[in-house]
Amino acid sequence: MTEQHTADPALTELDTAAEQLRAAVAKQFSRSLHIRTIDTGSCAACESELRMLSTPHYDLHRLGFFYSPAPRHADLLMVTGPALRVMDVAVAKTYAAMPEPKLVVAVGACPLGGVYPSDEFAHGSVDKILPVDVWIPGCPPSPIALLHGLLVAVHRLAEKVSTMSFAEAR
Amino acid sequence: MTLQASPPAVGGSLLAAELLRELAGFGTVREYGGTVIVHVPHARLPEAVRLALRCPGARFADLFGTDGPPLVLRTVLALDRDARYLVLQTPVESDTMPWLSDVVPAAFVEECELFEQFGLQPPEGHMLNRLMVAPVSAPHHPRLDAHEHPARDTHLPFIVEGQAFEFPVGPVRATAVESLYYGLVTSGEEVVDVYLHTWHKYRGIERRLRGQTPQQALFLVERGEGLSAASAAAAFAAAVESALGLDVPQEVRHARAVYIELERLYNHAQCAAALAQSTGLWIGQSQAELATELLLRLDAAVGGHRYLFGAVDVARSPRPPDISALRDLLPAAYAELCRVMDGLLSTNAFLDRVEATGIITPEQSAELGLVGPIARACGAPIDSRADHSASGLPLDLRPAVRDGGDCLARLLVRRAEVDQSKRLLDQLVDAPPLADCEPGPRRGWGLGVAESPRGEILAWVELDDNGRIARARIRTASARNWRAFDDAVRSQNVFTDVPIIEASFWLTVAGRVL
Amino acid sequence: MSVWFLRGIRRGIVTTRYPARPEPSTAALPTPPIFRTDLLTAELVEQLIAVCPSGALRREPTHLVYDVGACTACGRCYEIAGPAARPSGEIELSAVAREHLIKTIRIGEAGR
Numbered sequence: 047m048t049e050q051h052t053a054d055p056a057l058t059e060l061d062t063a064a065e066q067l068r069a070a071v072a073k074q075f076s077r078s079l080h081i082r083t084i085d086t087g088s089c090a091a092c093e094s095e096l097r098m099l100s101t102p103h104y105d106l107h108r109l110g111f112f113y114s115p116a117p118r119h120a121d122l123l124m125v126t127g128p129a130l131r132v133m134d135v136a137v138a139k140t141y142a143a144m145p146e147p148k149l150v151v152a153v154g155a156c157p158l159g160g161v162y163p164s165d166e167f168a169h170g171s172v173d174k175i176l177p178v179d180v181w182i183p184g185c186p187p188s189p190i191a192l193l194h195g196l197l198v199a200v201h202r203l204a205e206k207v208s209t210m211s212f213a214e215a216r
Numbered sequence: 217m218t219l220q221a222s223p224p225a226v227g228g229s230l231l232a233a234e235l236l237r238e239l240a241g242f243g244t245v246r247e248y249g250g251t252v253i254v255h256v257p258h259a260r261l262p263e264a265v266r267l268a269l270r271c272p273g274a275r276f277a278d279l280f281g282t283d284g285p286p287l288v289l290r291t292v293l294a295l296d297r298d299a300r301y302l303v304l305q306t307p308v309e310s311d312t313m314p315w316l317s318d319v320v321p322a323a324f325v326e327e328c329e330l331f332e333q334f335g336l337q338p339p340e341g342h343m344l345n346r347l348m349v350a351p352v353s354a355p356h357h358p359r360l361d362a363h364e365h366p367a368r369d370t371h372l373p374f375i376v377e378g379q380a381f382e383f384p385v386g387p388v389r390a391t392a393v394e395s396l397y398y399g400l401v402t403s404g405e406e407v408v409d410v411y412l413h414t415w416h417k418y419r420g421i422e423r424r425l426r427g428q429t430p431q432q433a434l435f436l437v438e439r440g441e442g443l444s445a446a447s448a449a450a451a452f453a454a455a456v457e458s459a460l461g462l463d464v465p466q467e468v469r470h471a472r473a474v475y476i477e478l479e480r481l482y483n484h485a486q487c488a489a490a491l492a493q494s495t496g497l498w499i500g501q502s503q504a505e506l507a508t509e510l511l512l513r514l515d516a517a518v519g520g521h522r523y524l525f526g527a528v529d530v531a532r533s534p535r536p537p538d539i540s541a542l543r544d545l546l547p548a549a550y551a552e553l554c555r556v557m558d559g560l561l562s563t564n565a566f567l568d569r570v571e572a573t574g575i576i577t578p579e580q581s582a583e584l585g586l587v588g589p590i591a592r593a594c595g596a597p598i599d600s601r602a603d604h605s606a607s608g609l610p611l612d613l614r615p616a617v618r619d620g621g622d623c624l625a626r627l628l629v630r631r632a633e634v635d636q637s638k639r640l641l642d643q644l645v646d647a648p649p650l651a652d653c654e655p656g657p658r659r660g661w662g663l664g665v666a667e668s669p670r671g672e673i674l675a676w677v678e679l680d681d682n683g684r685i686a687r688a689r690i691r692t693a694s695a696r697n698w699r700a701f702d703d704a705v706r707s708q709n710v711f712t713d714v715p716i717i718e719a720s721f722w723l724t725v726a727g728r729v730l
Numbered sequence: 731m732s733v734w735f736l737r738g739i740r741r742g743i744v745t746t747r748y749p750a751r752p753e754p755s756t757a758a759l760p761t762p763p764i765f766r767t768d769l770l771t772a773e774l775v776e777q778l779i780a781v782c783p784s785g786a787l788r789r790e791p792t793h794l795v796y797d798v799g800a801c802t803a804c805g806r807c808y809e810i811a812g813p814a815a816r817p818s819g820e821i822e823l824s825a826v827a828r829e830h831l832i833k834t835i836r837i838g839e840a841g842r
Contacts, residue, residue: 102744102745103744103745103746104745104746105745105746108745109749155784155799155800155801155802158799158800158828158831159785159799159800160784160785160786160797160799160800160801160802161784161802163785173828178828179826180824180825180826181799181824181825181826181827181828181831182823182824183762183798183799183800183801183823183824183825183831184802184803184823185802185803185804187823188756188759188821190746190748190753190756190821190822191821191822191823191824193748193749194749194821194822194823194824195824197749198824198826199824202749203749203822205824205825205826205830206820206822206823207798207820207822207823207824207825207830207831208825208827208830210818210820210833211833211835212762212763212764212765212796212798212818212833212835213764213765213766213767213833213835213836214764214765214766214767215766215767215768216766216768
């Protein structure tokens with residue numbers, strides 16, 4: 047999983063402590079989690095897949111996830127779009143309005159930097175403006191991919207992609 | 217935005233042939249397939265547009281600029297009854313735009329865009345709205361290609377006097393809906409006015425396409441309005457094929473027609489779900505969403521992607537539709553959708569909320585150049601599949617038209633279109649139509665059209681000598697139809713009607729500000 | 731109103747069993763590629779980089795740097811890679827760190 051960047055024992059200890067804190071926080075969310083969504087300039091397909099999460103085929107409620115109409119009640123922020131600069135203030139206000147502890151999930155290729163470059167219109171990658179806890183690739187990520195991302199965010203499922211090499215010999 | 221009524225057509229109606237003869241008095245007239253290019257001097261453009269609108273079935277479709285020098289304006293008018301598009305080409309000779317809004321109110325939005333994109337000024341005394349670029353306090357008018365967009369607070373204080381106040385909504389709104397700001401001017405319950413600010417999603421796609429090859433450009437064209445990916449790609453591909461004089465094999469046009477109808481079905485299902493949600497019918501919403509999911513899975517099985525991204529390309533079909541999957545999965549998904557929509561249409565609690573809500577009159581529809589189900593719900597029989605043979609296939613289609621212009625009429629149109637799409641898909645599956653399309657010569661420019669779930673998408677493409685894009689213009693139906701939102705909301709509605717009206721429009725913000 | 735209730739009951743349960751069981755409908759979805767290291771030549775890598783619209787592929791002297799996070803599974807690389815790329819079939823791609831999505835793949839000895 048995560049690589050140890052250095053053999054320095056003090057830093058290793060800090061890494062472990064941070065990891066434990068993260069796990070404790072995620073455990074807090076493991077039963078029920080409230081989600082706020084924010085659109086920083088998507089094409090609307092990611093919004094559509096996010097809506098499908100609350101439909102009968104996927105029903106995120108059975109997993110303890112609930113959509114929240116306001117950031118004040120939210121534990122997790124799902125961000126779509128390439129972080130258009132014109133949304134900076136709205137994003138900052140939404141994130142600030144969420145109480146601690148809180149998580150951020152980047153949804154789709156746009157906030158991962160795969161659709162728009164960083165330029166005068168967009169940051170391109172959402173980690174320029176928010177600390178991201180989980181990255182969900184896809185264009186758009188399917189509802190199953192979204193559920194996986196949410197379950198990874200609350201430590202109910204393990205991340206798989208770091209063990210995949212996406213390469214094979216004959 | 218309250219528009220002045222356009223002056224009445226002077227001199228009676230003009231048939232298309234007569235119109236073209238009259239336009240020859242303005243400049244050269246040349247016809248290329250279904251597109252007529254007329255050169256019109258700057259000073260005479262309003263007069264030419266007024267003349268063109270005397271043709272029965274003529275409709276203002278688009279107005280855009282292409283950087284030069286000189287800057288060239290193109291005014292696109294659809295002659296729906298003659299299966300033609302009229303493009304008035306005007307080199308700009310001053311800093312002031314020709315000002316078409318007095319002739320056709322529909323042009324106002326495009327003139328705002330001309331200001332934002334090229335810095336053209338309106339004539340003395342005329343005001344413009346901000347559409348794509350957030351307001352900045354600098355007095356110098358910004359041009360899009362060299363402008364820094366600092367983060368700004370997205371709420372503009374408007375001074376609303378008397379008993380009314382502005383209730384700000386957005387840009388961050390309900391769960392999984394796009395960023396959009398609207399200021400509802402209300403006296404408490406009744407909505408007096410509404411201001412829409414849509415600049416939060418401007419991604420500059422048309423600018424980014426410059427210098428790309430058409431194949432590269434399709435990636436962003438699809439992602440302009442993701443819920444119209446197949447139709448936007450089809451319109452764009454058609455424009456490129458026209459520009460390059462490419463032969464488009466019948467199976468490619470057939471595949472495109474299939475994907476465009478599949479796209480229409482899932483969009484209409486989503487619209488039904490949104491309408492049920494906005495009227496508080498959670499069970500109806502769930503069932504409509506169930507139908508939506510079946511249709512999205514159908515799209516994945518037939519076209520390889522739930523939203524049909526990558527299904528359309530220039531002069532080829534990268535993913536021929538899986539016809540056996542279509543045969544297997546379409547009937548159940550269609551039946552599910554019909555059950556839900558018919559259920560909604562027979563639920564009194566629902567009908568009470570949608571009847572006489574969000575009314576758009578036929579006059580407003582014509583003046584604003586509306587397209588798609590919204591226009592058809594006002595009685596306008598326009599549909600680019602029928603009027604302009606958008607797919608190039610002889611589809612047996614009559615536009616699904618209803619009267620009333622309210623939310624109910626819009627749902628009824630969509631209900632009829634669901635049946636229509638099913639019939640078209642059955643036709644396409646059982647007997648692929650034989651229709652040859654003669655490719656034209658390589659011209660370097662092309663106009664393409666497709667009927668998205670929201671209405672006509674127009675694409676204009678100019679290619680340089682290396683086959684790369686010199687100018688691409690994508691005008692989605694959302695860009696055309698959002699301008700009617702304030703009129704619909706203003707027509708004697710209350711606060712809680714606004715989400716219903718927005719659901720009945722079923723446009724996207726992404727499509728408005730490509 | 732009972733019409734809606736009865737219709738719902740008759741419809742039955744459609745909810746996916748995920749995560750307890752895999753969701754079968756995901757088999758039809760496009761997925762990012764897996765590359766064949768023995769078939770990746772320098773020339774093919776240049777072609778792949780040129781055709782990728784997302785900037786998901788980058789070239790280092792001996793490696794292909796492949797950003798799975800930027801990949802939209804558009805399929806353009808499959809069209810030109812032949813047997814050198816195949817769909818991974820992976821849907822569960824979420825990562826807790828951005829760098830977990832960046833893969834370096836050795837370019838094959840087959841050509842320089």
